[in-house]
Amino acid sequence: MLNFFSDPQWIIPNIIAPFVFTAVALIFFRNASGSLALYAVLGGGMMGMWGNTLYGAGFALAFDRWNGTLEYVLATPSRLVWIVAGRSASAAVLGLVNALAVLVVAVVGFKAQIGIVDPVTFLLALVLTLASLSALGVLFCSSFLLTRSASVLTNGLEMPIYVASGSMFPIALLPFWSHPLSLSLGPTWGIDALRHAADVTYVGMSFGFWTDILVLLASTAIYLAIGFWLFIIVEKKVRRNASLVEY
Amino acid sequence: MPAESEKAITVQELRRVYSSSKGIIRKTRNVVEAVKGISFDVDYGELFGLVGPNGAGKTTTIKMLTTLLTPTSGTAKVLGFDIVADYVDIRRRIGIIFGGERGLYYRVSGRENLRYFADLYGVPLPKREGTINELLGLVGLADRADERVEGYSRGMKQRLHIAKGLINDPRLIFMDEPTIGLDPEAARETRAMIKGLVEEGKTILLTTHYMFEADELCQRIGVISGGKIVALDSPSALKRFVKDVTVIEVEAFGVAEADLTALRQQPDVTTVNANLEGERQTIRVQTARGSEFIPTVTKLLSKAKIMEVRIKEPTLEDAYLKLVA
Amino acid sequence: MTSNFQEWPPLRIFLSSAQFAFKALFSWLRPEMWLMQVLTLPLFQMAFFVYLARFVAPAAANVAFIAVGNAMQVASFSSIFAVCNLTSEEKWQGTLVPLIASPANRFPLFLGRATFQILNGMATIAVGFLYATFIFGVDMSHANFLSLALVVLITSLAMTGFGLMLGSVGLFMRTAMIVANIFLFIGELLCGVNFPVTVLPIWLQPVSYAIPMTYGTMAARAAVQGSGILQLGPVLLQEIGSGFVSILIGYLLFRGFEILAIRRGKLEEY
Numbered sequence: 013m014l015n016f017f018s019d020p021q022w023i024i025p026n027i028i029a030p031f032v033f034t035a036v037a038l039i040f041f042r043n044a045s046g047s048l049a050l051y052a053v054l055g056g057g058m059m060g061m062w063g064n065t066l067y068g069a070g071f072a073l074a075f076d077r078w079n080g081t082l083e084y085v086l087a088t089p090s091r092l093v094w095i096v097a098g099r100s101a102s103a104a105v106l107g108l109v110n111a112l113a114v115l116v117v118a119v120v121g122f123k124a125q126i127g128i129v130d131p132v133t134f135l136l137a138l139v140l141t142l143a144s145l146s147a148l149g150v151l152f153c154s155s156f157l158l159t160r161s162a163s164v165l166t167n168g169l170e171m172p173i174y175v176a177s178g179s180m181f182p183i184a185l186l187p188f189w190s191h192p193l194s195l196s197l198g199p200t201w202g203i204d205a206l207r208h209a210a211d212v213t214y215v216g217m218s219f220g221f222w223t224d225i226l227v228l229l230a231s232t233a234i235y236l237a238i239g240f241w242l243f244i245i246v247e248k249k250v251r252r253n254a255s256l257v258e259y
Numbered sequence: 260m261p262a263e264s265e266k267a268i269t270v271q272e273l274r275r276v277y278s279s280s281k282g283i284i285r286k287t288r289n290v291v292e293a294v295k296g297i298s299f300d301v302d303y304g305e306l307f308g309l310v311g312p313n314g315a316g317k318t319t320t321i322k323m324l325t326t327l328l329t330p331t332s333g334t335a336k337v338l339g340f341d342i343v344a345d346y347v348d349i350r351r352r353i354g355i356i357f358g359g360e361r362g363l364y365y366r367v368s369g370r371e372n373l374r375y376f377a378d379l380y381g382v383p384l385p386k387r388e389g390t391i392n393e394l395l396g397l398v399g400l401a402d403r404a405d406e407r408v409e410g411y412s413r414g415m416k417q418r419l420h421i422a423k424g425l426i427n428d429p430r431l432i433f434m435d436e437p438t439i440g441l442d443p444e445a446a447r448e449t450r451a452m453i454k455g456l457v458e459e460g461k462t463i464l465l466t467t468h469y470m471f472e473a474d475e476l477c478q479r480i481g482v483i484s485g486g487k488i489v490a491l492d493s494p495s496a497l498k499r500f501v502k503d504v505t506v507i508e509v510e511a512f513g514v515a516e517a518d519l520t521a522l523r524q525q526p527d528v529t530t531v532n533a534n535l536e537g538e539r540q541t542i543r544v545q546t547a548r549g550s551e552f553i554p555t556v557t558k559l560l561s562k563a564k565i566m567e568v569r570i571k572e573p574t575l576e577d578a579y580l581k582l583v584a
Numbered sequence: 585m586t587s588n589f590q591e592w593p594p595l596r597i598f599l600s601s602a603q604f605a606f607k608a609l610f611s612w613l614r615p616e617m618w619l620m621q622v623l624t625l626p627l628f629q630m631a632f633f634v635y636l637a638r639f640v641a642p643a644a645a646n647v648a649f650i651a652v653g654n655a656m657q658v659a660s661f662s663s664i665f666a667v668c669n670l671t672s673e674e675k676w677q678g679t680l681v682p683l684i685a686s687p688a689n690r691f692p693l694f695l696g697r698a699t700f701q702i703l704n705g706m707a708t709i710a711v712g713f714l715y716a717t718f719i720f721g722v723d724m725s726h727a728n729f730l731s732l733a734l735v736v737l738i739t740s741l742a743m744t745g746f747g748l749m750l751g752s753v754g755l756f757m758r759t760a761m762i763v764a765n766i767f768l769f770i771g772e773l774l775c776g777v778n779f780p781v782t783v784l785p786i787w788l789q790p791v792s793y794a795i796p797m798t799y800g801t802m803a804a805r806a807a808v809q810g811s812g813i814l815q816l817g818p819v820l821l822q823e824i825g826s827g828f829v830s831i832l833i834g835y836l837l838f839r840g841f842e843i844l845a846i847r848r849g850k851l852e853e854y
Binding site for chain 3: 275277319322325326327328329347350351355357359360361362363364365366367371374375376378379380381384423
């Protein structure tokens with residue numbers, strides 16, 4: 013995590029984008045009723061969490077690659093996937109900080125009004141969303157390792173996830189054929205859960221809060237499983253050819 | 260355009276001070292005088308060496324002469340042009356070989372690197388490809404020219420640096436530690452190349468801290484230490500500086516710094532230079548006393564296991580050590 | 585001057601730098617990846633704001649406003665991000681030193697490297713407009729395509745100039761990319777992309793007007809509604825002006841950096 017902090021350039025896009033997008037959204041919402049502001053703020057927070065996770069995980073190893081420390085990391089007895097999971101988790105926590113910052117700015121700067129009805133369930137949803145994001149990050153990291161173009165892909169993935177997960181608007185608005193894709197993303201359920209916890213009147217995807225939670229748990233498990241499997245492939249590939257170490 | 264200058268390089272009282280400040284609230288200024296007023300000349304067609312320990316001011320001097328650094332005071336002329344006022348004229352006519360890992364475009368091939376610099380230096384288009392091929396042949400990179408630089412070994416990158424430095428067929432070439440980091444064979448080839456360039460009539464100023472290299476290549480050497488030139492002469496003249504000195508070389512095992520301190524405190528000892536790393540330790544003692552001094556040396560090193568004692572002819576390195584001590 | 589036009593030093597340096605930057609870029613960015621970026625970036629950025637708009641205020645006019653605005657805004661990725669990346673790379677590769685040591689004229693050197701990104705920007709905007717029309721249903725039946733093309737060209741040029749300026753600012757900082765990333769997204773807020781600049785607080789508006797994209801979005805919408813080149817004249821001139829000022833500032837910063845570094849001896853730091 014220290015490494016992450018020492019190179020500020022990676023943090024910046026993830027801090028800036030959520031703020032800007034939230035600001036735009038809040039300006040859109042300025043005439044709308046109070047509960048809609050929730051969408052903007054929670055969405056912004058989610059975007060902050062997501063962006064950081066993606067960078068933390070996606071670049072967890074790419075960073076090593078550039079620094080030349082990848083060989084040493086691979087040579088350690090710890091399994092690669094746990095190293096990445098750890099970094100991914102800490103990145104998600106960073107994202108949490110980012111999310112909170114967005115919240116603060118929104119409330120203070122734009123005088124948005126959000127009240128959280130049930131803090132306990134909210135917290136639960138938050139933690140599980142973080143976990144799901146970390147797991148997704150692990151999955152992405154392993155697939156990034158297999159291609160040379162990690163940075164291009166991460167630039168490309170940010171926006172699609174913001175759209176598909178319905179971070180700031182209901183996914184019902186999206187074309188129907190994209191719904192399965194949206195639903196396969198843990199964050200989609202996470203944001204729905206968060207909205208449930210924050211606003212009693214929220215209907216959203218109409219699966220209910222606890223369904224969301226269950227799916228979050230399940231998705232975390234699935235992502236980790238796939239990620240684990242992919243890392244085994246990566247480790248085998250590393251031994252067979254040295255291409256991984258080269259940038 | 261000035262008339263043909265008499266000397267390739269003239270340096271007069273060149274000084275360079277670096278100042279840096281640390282801290283945000285309480286600023287502490289750190290002033291370092293890297294070059295303290297040096298003067299020397301280099302003739303056309305000469306291979307001039309600037310030698311000295313790390314931090315002596317060699318790199319600072321060469322940067323000033325190549326217009327990459329402005330002096331704090333003093334003047335210098337390169338090929339008749341002033342280093343501060345006429346820097347563009349200088350840049351057009353000189354070659355710079357600084358070597359190292361950086362300074363090349365990694366993601367394109369060696370040939371493309373050379374092409375780009377050829378364009379920047381205004382190498383006439385009809386001659387460009389021919390010049391590039393010639394240079395690639397000269398440095399032995401012809402068969403790997405079209406591979407990306409990121410895949411080159413250290414030695415290959417160094418060779419590409421050399422080719423790049425010659426792209427504009429410069430009359431005067433500056434080389435900063437040209438053989439550092441190269442394996443012995445590559446270094447030997449590089450030195451042969453340097454000699455070849457001088458035979459073609461080029462003027463070269465190089466810096467190095469390998470004394471044997473300076474001895475082999477240079478017609479004249481400037482020894483720079485602590486920002487000042489402490490000696491300026493041909494290698495043989497410099498060696499005469501230590502002609503009255505005998506060098507006792509001891510090969511031992513288990514010598515500690517403390518033993519050397521005692522040795523250094525002996526009245527007839529000029530310098531003691533030791534390489535205590537590794538299994539075989541080599542200690543070179545310069546003394547005016549000659550071989551009769553050997554018993555004293557062995558007595559002071561008696562705590563260690565002495566394997567061999569030799570009397571050596573003083574080399575340029577010994578002269579250098581005496582000068583910078 | 586030589587008889588061969590190609591040999592005229594500034595032009596040669598310009599073309600050489602342009603070509604070289606192109607090669608260096610595509611040596612690591614595989615064409616498929618680049619294509620993917622050109623095609624997907626506009627789509628999702630536009631989608632986000634269009635859906636958001638549909639959620640809040642679904643009027644077709646609003647959606648059109650946003651779709652056109654975002655179609656233009658996507659140029660920021662190439663003109664700002666990619667251009668700043670150039671500077672960043674020169675720094676850590678250590679190639680700034682040999683560039684400065686060369687006698688090459690700085691101005692064409694400075695401009696040439698960014699040439700490809702101008703083209704890249706235009707291509708991305710074009711794709712953006714395709715999406716705007718066919719996916720998000722913007723009505724282009726009254727559009728004046730000639731003036732729109734001109735708007736796109738000028739915006740890409742001006743924004744690349746803006747990017748060059750940011751890149752020069754980045755020379756003085758440890759990482760140029762911080763600046764790049766801020767400006768990459770800030771356009772969404774400041775440049776009249778999603779809502780008119782007049783919605784912003786008064787003290788913020790001058791910043792908007794310093795960025796060429798603000799004029800670009802205005803002009804683009806007018807062109808889509810049918811304005812001709814003459815009618816767009818004033819706005820376009822302002823855009824050209826702001827782009828020109830950016831290039832000038834950027835170039836001066838670049839030279840300033842060079843002179844400062846040579847005087848202070850900090851050329852190798854990054």
